Amino acid sequence: MRDLAGPLKLLVTLWLAAASAIHLYFGGFGFPEPITMRGFHLLVFVPPLFLLFPAFPGRSPARRPSVIDWLWALASAAPHAWVMWNWDKVSDRMEYVDPFGWEMMVLAALAILTLLEATRRAVEVGLAWMIIISVAYMGFGHYIPGLLNSRPFSVAEILEASWLVPTAGGVYGPLTGIVATTIAVFIVFGAFMQGSGTGRLFTNLGAAAAGRFTGGPAKVAVITSGLFGTMSGSSVSNVITTGAMTIPLMIRIGYRPVVAAGIESAASVGGALMPPVMGAAAFVLAEITGIPYGEIIVAAAIGAVLYYFAILAAVHFEAKQAGMAPMPLRDIPAWREVAQDAHLVIPIVVLVWLMMDRWSGNYAAFCATIAMVGIAALRRRSRMGWRQVLESLANAGLTMAPLAVSIAGAGIVVSALTATGLVVALGGIIKDLAAGNFALLLVLLAVTVLVLGMGIPTTPSYIIAAAIGVPQILDLGSKALGYSAQELLLPAHLFIFYFAVLADASPPVAAAAFAAAAIAKSSPLMASMHATRLGIAGFTVGFAFLYDPGIMLRGSLVDILVATAIQVGALTALCAAYAGYLRASMGGPARLLLACGGLFAAFYHGVPDMVRLAVAVGVPAAIALTQGMRAPRPLRP
Structure with missing residues (x-):
């Protein structure tokens, strides 16, 4: 990103701060018409990206935008300004029925082209290519024989589906709507948390709680990153914020740089799993499923704790x-x-209480943000003056702008998947490969999500994978598990969500691990492999959402305790087996026994839960007891 200077820096800062403030105001006092809100959201956040991100780092001006950048910014504003000016016309038109004239075709092409360039500069090149392939498939899919064949689309249909179908997909689809409303207000709240010093609270809390124990810096990294994740919503920014302190400390006490990078990246990606915020993808999950956000964070709570426990x-x-x-x-x-x-915890309590009381997410975040400013003023060290408020609003805008284009791009991909029927075709391929085996279906979907996550951020990855995979889980899972489709809806989405989050730390392309490796000056690939190994709980919990409903606080108290105990025992066994240490160092046979016992308890559902529990608890207990009996006893005086 460019380091702007002078009047232009002030102008961009004020622009982003004003945009964030308006989103916050709407969150508390009500939003305008959906199409107007979506148009405003894209109008204020897409153009600044061309000023902030150079077209070609190293060749483009590093401190100022070029004339071409200004032209890109103006071109990107035109389609969204037109939508805002003609909001009534856009809202009243019948999609795919009313004519899509040449004027709208030109604007649609301009919107898609500028969105692609903004995505390439500010988000991921992989996502830009996925958008291009999706649009191209709509144009040429009818030439492909076999299962992937689609019907022919005219140029007007392609442009309309990609741009202006507010009820289904495209740039102005429901996904952009949820970002422009709920997610935007939560991002503002997260920025105010950081501006008030809540980050300092989390850092100090992690160090005070875990610093005195063996491997203290690593445990501080885990706790701090989990707490930071509740307000940052970005695994990469989480790594950069906390890793700058924790990675050097870990290396200083003896961790290899590559392991320190793996620990930090595994802990940072888990922030998106940690209630009460859980990142942007969780809000999209709530929008897609229609399940209240309060129910989602309750269902995800034990899984998040297990992830960090592991x-x-x-x-x-x-x-x-x-x-x-x-x-x-x-x-x-x-x-x-x-x-x-x-005292800075109080606004977080306000946020959780309002969401659990079924207030809308945007209103809860608005109230929590106002409370943050007021509560922070109680002490001089956390008090926010006008500079801190302005900086927090501008930082929120910097976070929202790339997210706005990535979600709009994901809307184009989803529109192409649904309009062409490709979502059914891909789902059919995965279903055919699974051949009626539900466990194999889940493995194939997990691999699909991890592959998707190699080139695109968590939220678009989750959106696309959910469109492909969730219908297959609901269809085959209702037969295999005996639950209704409605009962499986949230577990299916959480399964996809978990693997979309883990993709940020999984090889070969792992954004969070690469950022941590840069700080540790180590191999990015090896760092991502260590992060994947340390994040093993994400894999076990992902499957547990479907097989062990107790992990989502469903069922009786006994069901919840048994499901949780199985995971705790299995994860303890797996982590100890890899490290080669339980109560003391272990040899190969004991490690193999622990690993087999942990994998059996975590993944084998062909036996009663009490058998799995006995293995999960019994195997580590037996080895720990054996080690205790072999330990040398102190001589009596």
Whole structure:
């Protein structure tokens, strides 16, 4: 991103801050007509990307936009300004029925072209190519023989489907709507959390809670990254924010750089799994399913805790095996210093309470943001003056702008998938490969989501994979598990969601791991492999959503406790097996036994749950007991 200077920097800052402030205002006092809101959202966030991100880093001007950049910015504003000016005409037209004239065709082409260029510059080249392939498939899919054949589309139909179908997809589809409303207000809330010093609270809390224990810096990284993830919504920004402190500390006490990068990236991607915010994809999940967001965060709570439990267990066993020291005492803040920022938790409590009380997400985030400003003013160290407020609003705009174009691009892909019937064809291919085996279907879908996530961000990856995979899970899962499609709806989406999040840390292309590796000066590929190994809980919990409903707080108290205990035991066994340490160092046979026991308990559902529980608890307990009996006893005086 360019480091602008002078009047232009001030202009862009004020523009982004004003755009964020208007989104926040609408969140509290009501939004205009949907098409107007979507047009405004894209109008204010797409053009600045051409000023902030150079076309070709290293060749384009680094401190100022070129004339071409200004032309791109103006061109990107034209279609959205036209939609806002003609909102009534757009709202009243019948999609695919009313004529799509030459004027609208030109504007649609301009909107798609500028969106592609903004995506290439500010998001991911892979997502831009996926959009191009989707539009091309609409134009040439009827030439492809066999299962992937589609009907012919005219140029007007392609442009209309990609741009202006507010009820179904495209740039102005429902996905853009949810970003322009709920997600935007939550991003503002997250920016105010950072501006008020809540990040300092999380950092100090993590260090005070875990710094004194073996492998302290790694545990601080895990706790801090999980807390930061509730407000950042971006695994990469999470890595950059917390990793700058935790990765050097981990390396200093003995972790290999590549392992330190893996720990930080695994912990950072998990922030999107952690209630109460859970990142942008979770809000899209709520919009697609129609399930209240409060129910989603309740269902996801145990899974998120298990994810971080597994990472903490892994770093603990590895630190014990290597004999690593805690953090230096001079680096550990006193609890009284943590307490000085404790009041900043109140706005988060307000947010959770309002969402659990079934207030809309945007209104809950609006109230929590206002509460954050007021509560922060109670102490001088957290008080936000006008500069901090302006900076927080501008930072929110910087986060929203790339998200706006990535979601609009995902809308084009989803529109192409549905209009051509490709979503049915791809789902059919996966279903045929599974051959009626539900477990195999889930494995194929997990691999599909991880592959999609190699080139595109979490939220678009989740959206596209959900369109392909969820219908297959509902169809085959209702027969295999005996649940209704409605009962399976949330578990199916959470399954896809988890793997979309994990793709950010999984090889060969893992954005979070690459960012952590840059800080650690290590191999990005090896860092992503360590991150995948440390994030094993994401894989086990993803499958547990479908096979063990107790993990979602469904069923009796016994069901919930048994499902949770199975995961805790299985993850403990797997983490200890990899590290080669439980109560003491282990040899190959004990590690193999632990690994087999953990995998059996986590993934084999062909036996009663009590058998799985016995294996999950019994195998680690037996090995720990054996190690305790073999440990040398101190001599009596």
